[in-house]
Amino acid sequence: AGSREELAAQLAKLNLETPEYIEGSYPEYNVVDLCRNFIAGQLTKLTGVDKKIAYESLEWSIVLEKGDLLVPLPRLRLKGDLVQMAGDIAGKFELGGYLDRVVPVGKFLQFFFSPKFLLNTVTPDVLKRGSEYGSAPLGKNKTVLVEFSSPNIAKPFHAGHLRSTIIGGFLSNLYEKLGWKVIRMNYIGDWGKQFGVLALGFKKYGSDKELAENPIQHLFHVYVRINQDISAEKEEAEKTGIPLDENTCTDGQARAFFRKMEEGDEKALFLWRKFRDLSIKRYVDTYARLNIKYDVYSGESQVSQMTIADVTEKLKEKELIIEDKGAWLVDFKKLGHKKLGKVLVQKSDGTSLYVTRDLGAAIERKNAYKFDKMIYVIASQQDLHTKQFFTILDMMGNKWAKDLVHVSFGMVLGMSTRKGTVVFLDDILENVQEKMLEIMQQNKEKFAQVDDPKKVADQVGISAVMIQDMQAKRVNNYEFGWDRMLSSEGDTGPYLQYAHSRLRSIERNCQVRPEELLTANMSMDNLCGNEEEIRKLNLSEEEEEKQLRSLKLRVEKATALIRIMASYPDTLRYASKNYEPSTLVTYLFKLTHQFSSTYKFLRVMGEPKEVLLARLALFSAVRQILNNGLRVLCITPVDRM
Numbered sequence: 001a002g003s004r005e006e007l008a009a010q011l012a013k014l015n016l017e018t019p020e021y022i023e024g025s026y027p028e029y030n031v032v033d034l035c036r037n038f039i040a041g042q043l044t045k046l047t048g049v050d051k052k053i054a055y056e057s058l059e060w061s062i063v064l065e066k067g068d069l070l071v072p073l074p075r076l077r078l079k080g081d082l083v084q085m086a087g088d089i090a091g092k093f094e095l096g097g098y099l100d101r102v103v104p105v106g107k108f109l110q111f112f113f114s115p116k117f118l119l120n121t122v123t124p125d126v127l128k129r130g131s132e133y134g135s136a137p138l139g140k141n142k143t144v145l146v147e148f149s150s151p152n153i154a155k156p157f158h159a160g161h162l163r164s165t166i167i168g169g170f171l172s173n174l175y176e177k178l179g180w181k182v183i184r185m186n187y188i189g190d191w192g193k194q195f196g197v198l199a200l201g202f203k204k205y206g207s208d209k210e211l212a213e214n215p216i217q218h219l220f221h222v223y224v225r226i227n228q229d230i231s232a233e234k235e236e237a238e239k240t241g242i243p244l245d246e247n248t249c250t251d252g253q254a255r256a257f258f259r260k261m262e263e264g265d266e267k268a269l270f271l272w273r274k275f276r277d278l279s280i281k282r283y284v285d286t287y288a289r290l291n292i293k294y295d296v297y298s299g300e301s302q303v304s305q306m307t308i309a310d311v312t313e314k315l316k317e318k319e320l321i322i323e324d325k326g327a328w329l330v331d332f333k334k335l336g337h338k339k340l341g342k343v344l345v346q347k348s349d350g351t352s353l354y355v356t357r358d359l360g361a362a363i364e365r366k367n368a369y370k371f372d373k374m375i376y377v378i379a380s381q382q383d384l385h386t387k388q389f390f391t392i393l394d395m396m397g398n399k400w401a402k403d404l405v406h407v408s409f410g411m412v413l414g415m416s417t418r419k420g421t422v423v424f425l426d427d428i429l430e431n432v433q434e435k436m437l438e439i440m441q442q443n444k445e446k447f448a449q450v451d452d453p454k455k456v457a458d459q460v461g462i463s464a465v466m467i468q469d470m471q472a473k474r475v476n477n478y479e480f481g482w483d484r485m486l487s488s489e490g491d492t493g494p495y496l497q498y499a500h501s502r503l504r505s506i507e508r509n510c511q512v513r514p515e516e517l518l519t520a521n522m523s524m525d526n527l528c529g530n531e532e533e534i535r536k537l538n539l540s541e542e543e544e545e546k547q548l549r550s551l552k553l554r555v556e557k558a559t560a561l562i563r564i565m566a567s568y569p570d571t572l573r574y575a576s577k578n579y580e581p582s583t584l585v586t587y588l589f590k591l592t593h594q595f596s597s598t599y600k601f602l603r604v605m606g607e608p609k610e611v612l613l614a615r616l617a618l619f620s621a622v623r624q625i626l627n628n629g630l631r632v633l634c635i636t637p638v639d640r641m
């Protein structure tokens with residue numbers, strides 16, 4: 001986007017007056033904000049209400065039938081008969097070239113943007129700004145840390161991790177688009193007694209070769225086997241009545257081993273470090289397939305013992321923990337938080353716990369990154385845990401505890417592949433790619449035209465998994481349905497990819513240079529035709545009637561499309577406020593459905609050059625928005641499929 005001066009010059013060219021700038025608006029980035037400024041100015045003029053109040057009272061309209069923006073008059077704090085007032089205001093409202101009409105409905109005013117204005121501003125704006133369309137510097141000079149995915153070494157990568165990865169990847173991109181500095185962090189589960197168990201297991205069952213080749217699977221298998229041994233020992237002890245010897249039984253040895261790790265014994269740490277490094281190396285590749293790159297691979301192991309000691313000290317000092325048989329715990333009920341129960345922060349043997357590490361980690365992150373906001377993307381099973389450590393941080397006196405956000409989400413049901421239960425992210429991705437490739441092969445002709453079918457199958461397949469995950473509100477559980485999500489009919493990832501490749505093909509067929517597109521005459525007359533011209537044709541009455549009807553339809557279709565296109569920047573902003581990927585996904589379906597329906601009436605190929613240019617400019621802009629939206633979702637749009 002240009003500066004505010006450039007915007008004013010641009011508006012002058014369209015014979016529009018620049019509305020007064022209102023604090024907190026981004027008219028040079030977001031056409032809806034420009035209209036907000038205009039409407040607020042008018043409301044102030046007509047009612048005397050404060051500009052800022054008028055601006056903030058403007059609400060987003062979810063359905064086009066109710067306008068592009070609306071204002072509930074009670075929000076303007078006016079006195080009197082509001083229904084009558086709505087009528088009066090609407091009657092006096094100047095449209096100023098920005099609006100098509102103002103409609104009073106009860107105590108509401110609905111504002112409909114002028115399609116002419118939108119066509120002439122939004123289309124060139126999208127084409128000029130390209131991948132930057134939709135962005136705005138809302139988070140200028142602010143830092144957000146997003147912690148997401150956070151799997152556990154030697155344990156399955158389950159659905160909770162998958163959703164955290166998908167939602168977290170989206171949120172990171174979204175905040176980046178909105179001008180924040182984003183730190184992407186993976187907080188690996190790489191600490192705890194299970195690493196003592198794993199080390200013993202590896203000495204017994206491990207293979208360096210397999211570890212190098214397939215670290216994630218191999219460690220998981222070793223972990224499963226050694227745990228079987230532990231269970232067998234326990235059973236044996238129960239059967240025989242001879243108690244286990246803490247010094248020789250596997251579990252006891254594991255405990256001792258982990259204690260040595262916590263004490264910083266380099267020899268004990270050697271194997272653990274290798275497990276961690278190799279696992280992370282493999283994860284880096286898998287995340288790359290999802291277009292995710294972390295800034296920091298942190299983990300529970302990275303929280304320093306000193307920080308944890310400080311935390312415990314502070315908790316004692318503030319009398320937030322009490323001793324219980326040598327262990328220390330927070331009793332929330334006694335501290336005025338009835339619903340949070342109790343939580344152990346230090347075991348009787350002095351070792352730390354999950355919650356303690358989270359407390360330390362948050363403090364260390366605040367010191368290291370000075371974030372303005374920190375987002376945790378963690379499954380709803382950990383709602384209580386998260387509330388507990390957020391509350392403890394707050395009770396400790398950390399003012400920034402209010403800047404912590406838990407983005408929680410529901411479960412995935414029935415996520416299994418042909419080969420059985422899914423345990424690793426790679427399995428899911430391989431499986432979906434295979435299935436997608438099969439589907440693509442069903443259309444031999446199209447398949448032959450795809451350059452790198454495997455890669456396309458990977459990208460489309462992944463988009464199927466991602467869209468399925470993000471299309472409903474994140475609190476909902478959903479059923480993992482291989483066939484449903486891979487279908488190109490209905491609201492699926494492949495459907496969006498298909499729309500993108502179709503738009504690409506329209507562009508390919510026309511072979512117009514991007515600079516030429518910018519010269520398109522975007523008037524409604526040029527785009528859709530006009531009445532006068534039809535009348536001049538001297539058609540039979542019936543034929544003329546028919547032509548006029550289809551003209552009206554074209555105008556309606558073009559209007560609906562451009563209004564949706566205009567609301568993309570606002571959509572991003574809303575999604576960042578409610579941390580909801582579904583806000584963007586729903587938008588993209590709305591956009592692509594409207595494109596399909598508009599394209600039927602506004603054909604491109606074979607039209608006179610002027611018309612072709614305008615229509616192509618419009619659809620190219622649609623493609624650009626779809627492309628931008630998919631990328632925010634971490635999806636790579638495909639050109640052919």
Ligand code: ARG
Binds near residue numbers: 150151358
């Ligand atoms: N590794 C944990 C698990 O798999 C998730 C970590 C969530 N993040 C956190 N800061 N506690 O359950």
